[in-house]
Amino acid sequence: MSKKIQKRDAEVSKALIISSAIELFSQKGYASTSMDELSKLCGLNKAMVFYYFKNKKGLYEAVMSQVLNEIQKSILKENQKHSKPIDELESFIYTYAKFACSHPYLPALLLKELSDSGAIMPEKLFSSMRELFALFSDILKRGEEKGCFQDSIPMVLYFMVIGTLNLMVTTKPLRDKASQKDDIVVDTCANCDIDEIADYIIKKIEQMLKDNK
């Protein structure tokens, strides 16, 4: 019953702005997103954006912080259900894959951010990213101590996992388009679903971590 069909509500307005901003920033990037277009999309006056988020950069920070928090929470929650490093690793990869697929703005935003070395990266976002990597890194380290993983360079493996997943998501339209061409014949996995891909990555990462004798 509460909240008689939303009239004036700061929280609702803020959320509206953020969700529209997620859409635009992830599709067009930071620079190509105009505050006029954003205000039209969310149906509020442009001044509201500056009223709540001070300026464009402030809005971007709010967007990134929300998006990173979402994925971090998802992964941490799933992680707590497991205790063996190998299960944790699988859970990490699988959860990230699922999330990235159902929230495709995440890979788009992350890759954009990483491709210009955090030119506009706010400190908070930087911390979140390090925390996420720290968890991954820790899983591998504990696995090595227990003897179930060998020869890991966490940073490289991390990029193998999230780099690949992010690219598989963001390039979906391109891969579809490529599969329809017949001048160069390649299998671009246009019909693979995310579960297959995640399973394959999990299998291969585990194979990499086995003793290579």
Place this chain on the structure above:
Amino acid sequence: MSKKIQKRDAEVSKALIISSAIELFSQKGYASTSMDELSKLCGLNKAMVFYYFKNKKGLYEAVMSQVLNEIQKSILKENQKHSKPIDELESFIYTYAKFACSHPYLPALLLKELSDSGAIMPEKLFSSMRELFALFSDILKRGEEKGCFQDSIPMVLYFMVIGTLNLMVTTKPLRDKASQKDDIVVDTCANCDIDEIADYIIKKIEQMLKDNK
């Protein structure tokens, strides 16, 4: 001696514009690169850019086509020195790694392009990218036929290789910064050089392609 200290030369001017454009596009992205800034950087009048490249998009196409051609030529040239799939695969990864490291604009431009699903991707660039992947894919296929590779999904493996290498290059400054922090302790490979990384990736990719029994 020739060319008495370069005065009026279309080719020189075009090259000047392109190399400045590579710098700006790769650092700031397409949208954030202004033609005024570009003209200042290359020391030519802004109208020259439009005289030679018609418009901003035309310049971008010229830039991307040159960059993609460079890497393609490098890889093809090295590829021809080998005949066994395993050597070809190593050569592909190693050459890409070396090139990406010495021409860091390539990873930046590529990741930006892939992160928005080719929103501004010209047809020619799309072809080049498919050709490069086709070579990689073909190496794996021939390897499988000969029995030296097993269980490959070329698209995923391709992104594992170039995704990881591109990210290792573009995130260098971020990884350096992270390694100086001590609130969250992680090894970000801040001191790894590209050869180590390439060797590790080669080793791991080969391990993945071994029979998993």
Place this chain on the structure above:
DNA sequence: TATAATCAACTAAATAGTTAATTAGTCAGG
């Protein structure tokens, strides 16, 4: 009635692209 939320209308700067004039190089004919 006080305050928080909303808006229309504005500003100043930056932007991609244009135009018309001006150079500099080339090359044929004297």
Place this chain on the structure above:
DNA sequence: CCTGACTAATTAACTATTTAGTTGATTATA
């Protein structure tokens, strides 16, 4: 070896549009 005409390269100054951000008034609500 000039000269002048032709062309290609270059320029300054301009336009029209878009941009982030502001302001001061106006609502709604508690």
